[in-house]
Amino acid sequence: MRAARQVGRSLPRLEARAKVTGRAEYIHNLQLPGMLYGKLVRSPIAHGTIRRIDAEAARAMAGVHAVITSAEVRQIIPSPYYGPAFHDQPILAIDKVRHIGEPVAAVLAADAAIAEAAAQLVTVEYDELPGIFDEVEAATSPVLVHEALKPAGTFADLKHLGGKRGTNVALEFRLRRGDVERAFAAAGQVFEHSFRSQPVMHTPLEPMVALAEATEASVTIHTASQSPSFVRIEIARLLGWPENRVRVRTAYLGGGFGAKLYIKLEALVTALALLARRPVKVSLTMEEQFYTITRHACTVRIKSAVDRDGRITARRCEVWWNGGAYADIGPRVTQKSGFTAAGPYDIENVAIDSVALYTNRPPAGALRGFGIPQLVWAYESHTDLIARALALDPVEFRRRNILREGRPQATGTVMRDAAIAAVLERLAQKLEWGRPFERGTGPVKRGRGIALGFKASISPTASVALVTIAADGSCAVQCGTVDMGQGSDTAMAQIAAEVLNLPAESVRIVHPDTDVTPYDMATLGSRSTFHMGNAVKRAAEDARDKLAALAAELGLPPGANVEIAELFRRRYGMQAGTIIGTASFLPSYAPPDLATGLTDNATPFWMVGATGVELEVDSETGRVRLLRLVTVADVGTPLNPRIVETQLSGAAIMQLGFTLLESMEFDRDGQLKNPSFADYKIPGLGDLPARIESETVAASQHSGPFGAKGVGESGTFGVSPAIANAIHDAVGVRLTSLPLTPEAIYRAIRAAAGDSLAEE
């Protein structure tokens, strides 16, 4: 009997009941017998050498088990530097500190309050050094964050792009297509603008936490991580152990958004547990997260040549990424996002320089969108400005330039399964773009704007899956994808269920545990639905094939209507046995040429997202009120339309916060002024538009599982420039730096009116 189709169903999330009843497992709730709490002593300065650490008072405090510094760490890990791109980040600061809040020492106690109090007693003397904070200045500054670069990490290709000795340049990616200089020389008109994005934080509401148990022979790390396989490999490397002596398990995550990727607390808790010979747990406060990982501040200079038909003939992009003190995955952001910096447009001549810089800011890494929102912010503001200058309708101007199916993208990769034009058209249709738009009266002006972005998926990365069938026919999927709220458990259940003809609700998803769930690169970059989805689909097919083989072995004719449980009973004489399907998935990929950045296979799939906004600006206060936020995306064929819709809306709202509200404010010494939710404002219900609409265009990713591809980031792409474009539409001023605060808008309005307030 054929069950109803399991993919395409808006099945509620499998874990919904466990979460709303408070029974879902989070590492924060985990306690182990004999466990110690670790609290960190952090650097109060942005850059300096450590002269002396005095931990005597802390060690003397009753209940303190130990105070650990890099000296102790290096007794067990001689080279305690980690990182996905480069091995540049020490477990605890060694000799110097490079950013505000950098961990310098850890205090261990069975009582967390005692550890916290003792941490206050640790005195660290520093010789302060001048800091470098701006990404553009960092490119040429004599102030060096790292005296020596460490270009060795997981990704071989980054090594070759990495680092200029004696500079703060961590990595330089360049792309050269066509002849940009000639095209600019021949251009009808040339437009050039610069745009800046501010540093922001991921703010997962479950702060980072990790707990390690260790013996001489093995370590088990329980961690709120998006990348258990990476953690396993990196901890094994640090310890000089084989992978099979390192076990990493995760539970549900209270959000990740890129903050919980690679190594965050895992190396620290491992070192602490080995030194203390006790389980050690470190859980950060919300404030500490601000010092741990951020999103890249970014400066983009973008210049386009346009012919008389409104066709863009050349584009040059220069992108400076503020990577903070340690590279984390910044070099990959620089390269992977860099090659799309010219936008989803069909441009013959493109030059891109995308540069990762070290600064004395807290490290920047992956954050939902992986650099793309910063680039779209630039190129779609720029696009709007050009259309405005050409007096072309912004939809029409995009239509003339849009990158269509079968045409080569800047890298030379021919576009396939990227419904960019369809997304643009559907957005225009939803906004009734052709109809007259009500402009408002009085000081409150109405405007509308659109923006359009695209993103490549990270590649090449592998996912491996197990699909097991128990003797009663019930099914479990063992995979390393971390459900951090995005609904991956539900998607994987739907895929396995579709193949095995089961109700998706009946499939059990086993959470990552590297002892038993096979390798998965990480849960990031909207890769799981495509990569792990393909692996799960193939593993389920393998299990289905094994069931068919079992039936044949039992002498049943093909297609015989025998229940799975009955097959097991006949084979084993009782309820016994397990059918195990396995598969690995690795998409094909061609690395870009190092000199030109060109490749004919840049990505396994493209993500496309567009945003339309309608808003009001109070021209007397600068206050913006969003009336309508429309997201249209190509996600291939949605596996679960309702989850896809909420993913698109959630991404849009997150980016809305980064556009209108959020900003990490540093003073000139690199001190963070607002590391709390009292001062760092994230969107609340009152900040949301009255209407939020998200939808997908009819599409199929032919290489994806049941036509699906990633969706977690596409809603972020266009939000910032769509809002800026709408503000321009409403009140005639152009903002080029995020966030778009009432103050900034107000100043721009006054400046446009010639008022001196703007100059303050």
Place this chain on the structure above:
Amino acid sequence: MRAARQVGRSLPRLEARAKVTGRAEYIHNLQLPGMLYGKLVRSPIAHGTIRRIDAEAARAMAGVHAVITSAEVRQIIPSPYYGPAFHDQPILAIDKVRHIGEPVAAVLAADAAIAEAAAQLVTVEYDELPGIFDEVEAATSPVLVHEALKPAGTFADLKHLGGKRGTNVALEFRLRRGDVERAFAAAGQVFEHSFRSQPVMHTPLEPMVALAEATEASVTIHTASQSPSFVRIEIARLLGWPENRVRVRTAYLGGGFGAKLYIKLEALVTALALLARRPVKVSLTMEEQFYTITRHACTVRIKSAVDRDGRITARRCEVWWNGGAYADIGPRVTQKSGFTAAGPYDIENVAIDSVALYTNRPPAGALRGFGIPQLVWAYESHTDLIARALALDPVEFRRRNILREGRPQATGTVMRDAAIAAVLERLAQKLEWGRPFERGTGPVKRGRGIALGFKASISPTASVALVTIAADGSCAVQCGTVDMGQGSDTAMAQIAAEVLNLPAESVRIVHPDTDVTPYDMATLGSRSTFHMGNAVKRAAEDARDKLAALAAELGLPPGANVEIAELFRRRYGMQAGTIIGTASFLPSYAPPDLATGLTDNATPFWMVGATGVELEVDSETGRVRLLRLVTVADVGTPLNPRIVETQLSGAAIMQLGFTLLESMEFDRDGQLKNPSFADYKIPGLGDLPARIESETVAASQHSGPFGAKGVGESGTFGVSPAIANAIHDAVGVRLTSLPLTPEAIYRAIRAAAGDSLAEE
């Protein structure tokens, strides 16, 4: 490069360091947030109906979370009866109690001491019923332990042998080969004896413990269990849930010996956790283990016809197994051991009746040897008495009758890979049997004795294994075999390492967790080395084949000398991926004919063990001092000679305790008089023989992994009769009931001397 051979190495146990440093995980140490302790209210009588349970005072006690009886259990599990053979055992007593110590209610509190104190406040009123305790009397007694039999369980074949309505017979196994009546009629001489074995306990030094966490959707049970897959299936059946909603995980076990098989506390903690909506842990005291599971007391009547050449021509065996109040796996003991009751001799005409009886004793189940030691006790005492009567040397008498390779056993199954004759000869050689034996002087007499037993393996049972290889080439084995001290982790590591050409020390064994380790029938009956060993070997071969396929895919010539880690790097471009080998193993088997008990394929392999003892008996006190205990066994080709040797010695010492020291003593009302180690004596160092020697004969189990087969029980077989035979040899008296206490020996000596003391 070829590593040294990994099988055949006396590798120290992988977990040795973790255990001696106190870092090995045991469920006893596990605590979960919000956990409650459950303490049991137990029946003080052996048989009676429950009139009333008054839990008011207990419920009123501060700190008590709940008092649970069967009434509450049945709200969530309408038919709360479990058991591997029959579903006859209630989670908590329903309407009546059937043995001393039967659980009637459970008290839950966050503090174990409060739960314990409150349990004392629960008042239960009973209407006492007459009890039946003796297995032979139970066969015909009007006192019925169960008014209705419940012959439904895991094993379909047992149903057909199960239960006579209106009796205490749980199962009757019969075997009929040749024409026993005619052979007896024609016999030169006929010998008949009866032997009794006492009830004893497994005494794992880690008492039983289980901890359940449950939601409406799933339950996780952490348990010191030898049979996680069985627990999963049985709990799923009780709850009416699919298997994939039940997760069972184990850690190291502090001994099992059969006590921790099937359901012990798992159904109880599951019900309690579901009712309390909190994690619940129940850990038994040593005393409580006496009420939970025991070894079958047993009466054997054995009769042989012998011709003038000293050849046994016929044998009739009647065996009554005292199963206690619930069947547990007793019916399987009755059948599986039953068919070997005639011993390892080549006898044309055999009749066996093996009967499982219900009595009002605590339940009896599997214990190392699975009934065989009780049978060998009878047939090897009997063999010695016949040899003595025929004035034949006991080795020579056995030589004339021994079951040789290629000859049919009583079931008709032709013997293969059973080195019975070689074991006998090697034992005689080690004992220098042909040489004069020093008899001692004065009141201390010396004697020697031998005995020989064999055992079939349980069949058909399946094992499924996963062998995974991480991207650095390190290997893990995921399997459901429970290492309870027998060294199975080490054996599995050696098997996988041999196939994959790795050092066995480098292989990680992942402990059972039914979410991720595939099905295994159970860790019992010496089946793991053979069954799981074969599964692991095949899974490792599958992994090896996949590595070879990967090398071929990468264009490497066959046999190219490329490291595994390099294969992964070439395939994935970095340290990534997992190779997964899988295999299931199910030996062939032919079930016995229900009427005759005959089959041509009774077992996947035979275990053979022989014991020789030299001892002194103080004829003035009856005190026995063992001088030498020699075990010789056929274990196929040992995977780890040192572990095999310690397994044989350990088994012999355990059986030595059951022979000389241990006995559960019941009064006439069924009260257990000695449920503590103060009164129930297990062997200490002072009880051990001066010389303990264990060795294996050169042999190979051709169907086993690298020629190996099970070894955990073979050392138990011959111990009791070898000692009784040696006592007879020393002081001329024959004991037919276990244990062989000084008092019993003294009385027998005095009785032989015509002294009335013996009659008391």
